[in-house]
Amino acid sequence: MNASLLCLALSASYAGMLALCLGTERHWKQLAAAAPPSLRAWCRPLGVLLLLLALLLSLQIWPASMALVGWLGMLSLCGLVLLLLLPYAPRLALGLPLLGVLLAPVFMSG
Amino acid sequence: MSRQPSLTQSMSGLHTWTGLVLGWLLFAIFLTGTLAVFDRELNWWMQPELQDRQVDQASAVQVAQRWLEANHPAASAWNIGLPTARDPSLSVSAGEQRRGQRTLIDAESGEQITPRETAGGSFFFRFHYTLHMPRFLGIWVVGFAAMAMLVAIISGIIIHKKIFKDFFTFRPGKGQRSWLDGHNASAVLLLPFHLMITYTGLVIFFLIYMPAATDALYNGDRDALLRELRPGAQQQQGAARGGEGGRPSREVPAASAAMLPLEQFIALGEAHYGAGMLSSLSVAQPGRVNARVEVRPLLGSRLELTKGEALAFNAITGELLRAPPPTRTSLLVQKVMAGLHFAQFGGYPMRWLYFLCGLVSSAMIASGLVLYTVKRRRQSAAQGVWLRQVEWLNLACVGGLMLACVALLWANRLLPADLAEREGWELRVFFGAWLAALLHARLRAPLRGWLEQLAASAVLLLGLPLLDLQTALAVPDRIRLGVDLTGFGLGALLALAAWKVSKRPAATARAARRAPAVMAEVQS
Numbered sequence: 001m002n003a004s005l006l007c008l009a010l011s012a013s014y015a016g017m018l019a020l021c022l023g024t025e026r027h028w029k030q031l032a033a034a035a036p037p038s039l040r041a042w043c044r045p046l047g048v049l050l051l052l053l054a055l056l057l058s059l060q061i062w063p064a065s066m067a068l069v070g071w072l073g074m075l076s077l078c079g080l081v082l083l084l085l086l087p088y089a090p091r092l093a094l095g096l097p098l099l100g101v102l103l104a105p106v107f108m109s110g
Numbered sequence: 111m112s113r114q115p116s117l118t119q120s121m122s123g124l125h126t127w128t129g130l131v132l133g134w135l136l137f138a139i140f141l142t143g144t145l146a147v148f149d150r151e152l153n154w155w156m157q158p159e160l161q162d163r164q165v166d167q168a169s170a171v172q173v174a175q176r177w178l179e180a181n182h183p184a185a186s187a188w189n190i191g192l193p194t195a196r197d198p199s200l201s202v203s204a205g206e207q208r209r210g211q212r213t214l215i216d217a218e219s220g221e222q223i224t225p226r227e228t229a230g231g232s233f234f235f236r237f238h239y240t241l242h243m244p245r246f247l248g249i250w251v252v253g254f255a256a257m258a259m260l261v262a263i264i265s266g267i268i269i270h271k272k273i274f275k276d277f278f279t280f281r282p283g284k285g286q287r288s289w290l291d292g293h294n295a296s297a298v299l300l301l302p303f304h305l306m307i308t309y310t311g312l313v314i315f316f317l318i319y320m321p322a323a324t325d326a327l328y329n330g331d332r333d334a335l336l337r338e339l340r341p342g343a344q345q346q347q348g349a350a351r352g353g354e355g356g357r358p359s360r361e362v363p364a365a366s367a368a369m370l371p372l373e374q375f376i377a378l379g380e381a382h383y384g385a386g387m388l389s390s391l392s393v394a395q396p397g398r399v400n401a402r403v404e405v406r407p408l409l410g411s412r413l414e415l416t417k418g419e420a421l422a423f424n425a426i427t428g429e430l431l432r433a434p435p436p437t438r439t440s441l442l443v444q445k446v447m448a449g450l451h452f453a454q455f456g457g458y459p460m461r462w463l464y465f466l467c468g469l470v471s472s473a474m475i476a477s478g479l480v481l482y483t484v485k486r487r488r489q490s491a492a493q494g495v496w497l498r499q500v501e502w503l504n505l506a507c508v509g510g511l512m513l514a515c516v517a518l519l520w521a522n523r524l525l526p527a528d529l530a531e532r533e534g535w536e537l538r539v540f541f542g543a544w545l546a547a548l549l550h551a552r553l554r555a556p557l558r559g560w561l562e563q564l565a566a567s568a569v570l571l572l573g574l575p576l577l578d579l580q581t582a583l584a585v586p587d588r589i590r591l592g593v594d595l596t597g598f599g600l601g602a603l604l605a606l607a608a609w610k611v612s613k614r615p616a617a618t619a620r621a622a623r624r625a626p627a628v629m630a631e632v633q634s
Contacts, residue, residue, distance in 0.1 A: 027278055062460070065413045069413075070463060073467055074463065076300045076470075079299040082278060084280065
């Protein structure tokens with residue numbers, strides 16, 4: 001249960017950072033040049049929402065004070081993973097949150 | 111026009127020099143601190159004679175009680191270190207807690223075990239805040255480095271021109287540009303962690319670093335200050351010694367009485383602190399009418415560092431004698447900060463977050479050190495001598511320390527288990543390996559040296575699981591397997607780094623041939 005929550009929280013933090021990243025012109029051009037440009041404006045609000053979702057999920061894992069620490073740690077590390085994936089494996093950078101969400105039920109059963 | 115440097119220029123100079131001079135120290139502090147996140151696990155790995163019996167605390171207490179009754183029936187106190195998730199060993203001692211020698215016993219059979227002496231993962235923990243110097247000197251040097259870290263963080267923020275624009279920017283394969291990107295991104299993305307860990311690190315030793323208030327208000331009497339901060343503490347200590355005035359009542363033993371089974375107190379303690387949250391249990395005056403049981407929690411049941419806290423029961427009736435008093439706000443702030451630094455809360459997910467963040471911090475410091483040389487190498491050849499000094503010191507402090515840390519783990523398994531002063535020999539291997547790396551760094555051409563030291567650490571780390579399988583007495587348990595695999599993973603990372611270095615043309619034959627020329631340049 002805890003592992004699947006952690007998986008979801010990590011996915012949400014990563015997806016949030018990814019959305020914030022897509023909100024910038026440079027990375028939008030790099031990753032989503034084919035998509036309609038009007039969508040870019042939605043990226044930042046979506047990112048903020050996803051990060052809040054990650055906070056809610058980490059509140060399910062830890063008591064409130066610890067959840068805040070854990071949430072900040074997850075955001076930072078997910079941002080770093082995204083940063084490293086962008087130049088080397090941009091498609092994986094886009095697809096990683098899906099993988100996390102798919103993995104979560106696996107841990108649930110275990 | 112005045113020729114005063116602008117704010118950015120002066121901050122840039124400040125950042126460069128604090129970062130360079132104290133960066134060598136800071137890397138050592140951050141890397142050993144990161145390893146100390148798993149200090150108990152490393153301790154366990156380094157004593158392969160111990161085995162995880164997977165017994166619960168209640169049955170372990172029974173085993174311990176039987177052993178103590180058989181070996182120390184008349185002791186003034188019994189102390190039992192309970193098996194926990196991070197450290198499944200069962201330890202017992204009799205008499206005053208601080209002085210008593212711990213004996214390890216098998217949690218199933220109750221037989222005494224004598225594991226090898228080892229510096230253990232605790233060495234990394236002590237090195238992290240004392241640098242293996244005399245305690246107070248080390249604490250001051252580390253405190254100074256932490257202040258420098260804060261200076262470097264703040265000045266770094268000021269000189270970073272495009273924090274938000276470059277938030278996710280990393281352009282590999284472009285020399286200085288890539289190093290700067292990597293240094294910036296790892297610093298900015300983990301800024302909350304860097305600030306938190308550095309600041310809370312300073313707060314832990316607030317009494318040492320800022321003694322003025324204690325000196326003025328309590329005439330330098332730190333005990334008086336602590337008494338006022340913790341009104342319950344004195345009463346606690348007096349009671350623990352089993353006498354009214356805090357004196358041990360050894361002369362007149364009280365009448366004997368039958369105690370409740372000790373495992374009952376595990377349940378009582380867990381009701382207060384939560385399941386699996388107890389670390390030890392002690393009995394004062396065991397088997398007497400005034401017998402008391404104290405159960406102590408693990409450090410991590412709350413954010414606050416709960417060190418020294420205990421729940422006391424009457425051992426005959428099971429009545430709760432004293433619950434820990436709530437902490438005063440002023441002390442609570444300090445304890446929460448210390449708790450944030452020690453990371454004993456939140457279980458393994460939190461421990462891993464701290465470990466990974468610590469690794470990134472160490473890498474951030476190392477990248478700053480390398481960035482300095484990369485930048486200077488481009489700027490001018492006139493600073494050849496100075497640059498060469500920085501280059502080998504960088505390698506000795508970064509590559510050399512990593513090699514020394516792995517060497518410690520190998521020494522732990524390869525030195526004979528019954529060697530006299532074994533702990534000292536392990537440390538000699540650690541510092542010897544570091545010294546050898548330093549000499550090596552001094553003699554080799556920079557990139558060649560990096561390649562060789564990174565590769566050596568990588569090979570030793572990749573071989574860690576094999577070493578464990580070859581030298582351990584039993585199949586690796588959960589904890590040892592975790593250490594093996596983590597070591598293997600880190601080894602793979604270092605191998606990748608070594609491979610990257612080797613792809614640089616200067617790292618291979620050409621540099622090797624040029625090495626004598628560089629040396630000649632240094633000596634001229």
